[in-house]
Amino acid sequence: MTNIILTLTAALVIALPSIANAECGTRGGPGFRGSDGKCKSWDRVGPDCGLDGSRCQRERVNPLFPKLDTTPSHKLMECAHGMRNDC
DSSP: OHHHHHHHHHHHHHHHHHHHTOOTTTTSSOOEEOTTSSBOOHHHHHHHHOTTOTTSEESSOOTTGGGTTTSOHHHHHHHHTTOOSOO
């Protein structure tokens, strides 16, 4: 039982740094990190980063980002996650 707990603890310690260092945009977001250090959602990237994204750090910019000013943010999120075919 102790070996199992030690193994699970070691796996968790190894996995946590990679989760914490994930780039913005790897999970379907627009790919911008704001001045607060947090990844911006499709709803917040426009107001927080500007329509050109100049007020945020670019990490993994989603190819759908240029459509932000003409497409509702919920549709962009669904397109980024493969939930729509009309993107």
